[in-house]
Amino acid sequence: xxxxxxxxxxxxxxxxxxxxxxxxxxxxxxxxxxxxxxxxxxxxxxxxxxxxxxxxxxxxxxxxxxxxxxxxxxxxxxxxxxxxxxxxxxxxxxxxxxxxxxxxxxxxxxxxxxxxxxxxxxxxxxxxxxxxxxxxxxxxxxxxxxxxxxxxxxxxxxxxxxxxxxxxxxxxxxxxxxxxxxxxxxxxxxxxxxxxxxxxxxxxxxxxxxxxxxxxxxxxxxxxxxxxxxxxxxxxxxxxxxxxxxxxxxxxxxxxxxxxxxxxxxxxxxxxxxxxxxxxxxxxxxxxxxxxxxxxxxxxxxxxxxxxxxxxxxxxxxxxxxxxxxxxxxxxxxxxxxxxxxxxxxxxxxxxxxxxxxxxxxxxxxxxxxxxxxxxxxxxxxxxxxxxxxxxxxxxxxxxxxxxxxxxxxxxxxxxxxxxxxxxxxxxxxxxxxxxxxxxxxxxxxxxxxxxxxxxxxxxxxxxxxxxxxxxxxxxx
Ligand code: ADP
Numbered sequence: 077x078x079x080x081x082x083x084x085x086x087x088x089x090x091x092x093x094x095x096x097x098x099x100x101x102x103x104x105x106x107x108x109x110x111x112x113x114x115x116x117x118x119x120x121x122x123x124x125x126x127x128x129x130x131x132x133x134x135x136x137x138x139x140x141x142x143x144x145x146x147x148x149x150x151x152x153x154x155x156x157x158x159x160x161x162x163x164x165x166x167x168x169x170x171x172x173x174x175x176x177x178x179x180x181x182x183x184x185x186x187x188x189x190x191x192x193x194x195x196x197x198x199x200x201x202x203x204x205x206x207x208x209x210x211x212x213x214x215x216x217x218x219x220x221x222x223x224x225x226x227x228x229x230x231x232x233x234x235x236x237x238x239x240x241x242x243x244x245x246x247x248x249x250x251x252x253x254x255x256x257x258x259x260x261x262x263x264x265x266x267x268x269x270x271x272x273x274x275x276x277x278x279x280x281x282x283x284x285x286x287x288x289x290x291x292x293x294x295x296x297x298x299x300x301x302x303x304x305x306x307x308x309x310x311x312x313x314x315x316x317x318x319x320x321x322x323x324x325x326x327x328x329x330x331x332x333x334x335x336x337x338x339x340x341x342x343x344x345x346x347x348x349x350x351x352x353x354x355x356x357x358x359x360x361x362x363x364x365x366x367x368x369x370x371x372x373x374x375x376x377x378x379x380x381x382x383x384x385x386x387x388x389x390x391x392x393x394x395x396x397x398x399x400x401x402x403x404x405x406x407x408x409x410x411x412x413x414x415x416x417x418x419x420x421x422x423x424x425x426x427x428x429x430x431x432x433x434x435x436x437x438x439x440x441x442x443x444x445x446x447x448x449x450x451x452x453x454x455x456x457x458x459x460x461x462x463x464x465x466x467x468x469x470x471x472x473x474x475x476x477x478x479x480x481x482x483x484x485x486x487x488x489x490x491x492x493x494x495x496x497x498x499x500x501x502x503x504x505x506x507x508x509x510x511x512x513x514x515x516x517x518x519x520x521x522x523x524x525x526x527x528x529x530x531x532x533x534x535x536x537x538x539x540x541x542x543x544x545x546x547x548x549x550x551x552x553x
């Protein structure tokens with residue numbers, strides 16, 4: 077694994093060094109260019125001064141040339157048309173015939189072509205660079221000291237300039253090196269500030285992976301790393317919540333299984349009991365045999381109902397319940413349920429009727445008709461079960477603007493407020509014995525709740541003990 081610190085360091089040093097090297101090189105190049113330009117300008121001015129001086133001091137040209145050269149710190153050379161050196165401020169007059177011809181010097185060639193010429197050369201004799209500036213002498217200046225001169229050349233040693241440039245270069249190098257060192261320190265600090273929290277995040281993540289879900293990352297910064305830490309923390313929180321949810325579901329599942337076994341045991345036990353009694357001789361006893369067979373049958377029926385409801389609820393809860401939504405007249409629901417239960421109601425001396433409030437029987441509602449009929453059946457079945465003889469049960473559809481409210485109202489025993497929430501739970505009954513006697517499974521309202529919720533609605537209950545109950549839900553028009 078390559079560490080972030082190493083990566084940063086390589087990056088910083090490479091880029092930093094390149095950038096500094098480039099700027100340093102550019103600075104010294106520009107500086108040199110500027111200095112030479114400035115010197116050439118100066119030599120040009122000196123040349124102009126010399127021309128004027130030679131013009132004014134026709135008879136003392138040589139003496140002036142010597143004085144000016146000494147004072148200005150440069151060398152003056154006069155060169156004839158054939159390249160012969162006519163005068164040089166640093167060579168005695170009598171040695172001049174031995175000096176080689178100057179017509180091949182680059183600055184002289186340039187001056188011959190363009191009027192002026194410049195050149196920088198290294199002199200092995202003096203071991204320093206010289207800047208040469210040659211000017212072609214115009215005919216009107218060829219008098220007195222300049223009579224035979226074709227070129228006037230000024231020459232300046234660059235030793236001083238060079239040392240200044242070197243000094244500046246050195247300063248640039250020192251400054252660059254310092255910046256580089258600072259950059260390295262910055263890169264180390266920066267990479268450390270990045271890698272440290274990352275290392276601790278990785279450490280915590282490993283611990284979490286090993287099952288320590290209580291572990292959290294301590295978030296210090298509010299930058300991207302802080303975001304990562306926060307994301308990991310909230311992921312763990314989510315994980316914890318999911319696990320808690322799973323545990324809860326597992327508990328509900330095992331409770332359900334316990335409930336189911338318990339519910340099944342009673343009818344099976346009873347059925348077994350009656351059958352055994354019959355087999356043990358009661359079958360031949362005309363006083364009880366029919367009654368026992370009927371009781372056995374009733375328990376078999378009860379088992380059947382229980383299994384039907386169990387299958388239904390497990391289908392709904394596992395998400396296997398396929399809904400098919402469409403529009404249908406509300407009367408389809410009301411009429412079928414009233415018709416189906418009329419015989420039961422009559423048998424118990426109950427009045428059962430449908431009612432339409434502020435809407436036509438043909439009013440259409442949106443939903444799964446079969447499922448809604450099942451929900452309504454469960455509600456009316458309960459109303460009949462829990463309403464004593466002489467009572468009234470109304471199945472009502474009433475207008476609610478954008479919805480149609482469906483009510484199942486009875487004048488029965490009612491439900492105390494503390495049970496209102498719980499009666500929608502599976503197997504929850506207010507009075508177990510009564511429910512069993514009436515053939516209830518304890519699953520009816522749980523099924524109702526699921527079906528109504530699948531329609532985006534909710535079952536409302538208002539009830540008063542001894543007076544009756546009103547179950548109600550809304551359907552979209
Ligand atoms: P059950 O098969 O026991 O009726 P439900 O889930 O249908 O199961 O109802 C749960 C419990 O709610 C019932 O046992 C009963 O105590 C109560 N309950 C339901 N409907 C009514 C009602 N119309 N009047 C009084 N109590 C009711």
